[in-house]
Amino acid sequence: MKEVRVGDVMRKGVITLPQDAAVKDAAETLKKNAIGSIIVLHKSEPVGILTERDLVFKVMAPGKDPKKVKLKQVMSSPLKAVGPEVDIEDAAKMMRDERIKRLPVVSNKGKLIGILSETDVVRVSPALFDIIRERNTIERFGKAEEFTGICEECFNYSESLRKVGKKLVCEDCEEETEA
DSSP states (O other): OOOOBHHHHBOOOOEETTTTSHHHHHHHHHHHTTTTTTEEEEETEEEEEHHEEEEEEIIITTTTTTTOHHHHHHOSSSSOOOOSSHHHHHHHHHHHHHHHHHHEEEESSOOOOEEEHHHHHHHOOOHHHHHHHHHHHHHHHHOOOEEEEETTTTEEEEEEEEEEEEEEEEHHHHHHHHH
């Protein structure tokens, strides 16, 4: 079976704005394009991301004027990104571990060529969604003795998953880890 790469499922045509643009312009762009984030550029290089969450927590809630606040003041930075050759499962794990929902895709020269979202990952690999959901369950409810679901090492279903480090693994993979 062919491995699925980020470049196979990323969305192209990423919406961007310069870092000196006003937050109001970004909010209007989000609404016009029905999207949840904008990649922020310095010259033509991606340097950050502005999300709906950034707007709420860093601009609206503190009562800042969106006409006066610049993107570089409230964007999330440094920007976490991947290349198009990265395996989709590795990208999903990175998104989970970094707690991010959108991952810009850059060429080996640092040029923005696409974006990968949680929705894109779920569309191509429902098993990865199970991994993300199980991880969130553990973080919310704490460590339990055993879980059921997809092993994060071998990607097989197991009714007996255990937390080893930051992963949920089946008994076989747990034994290999201990060896």
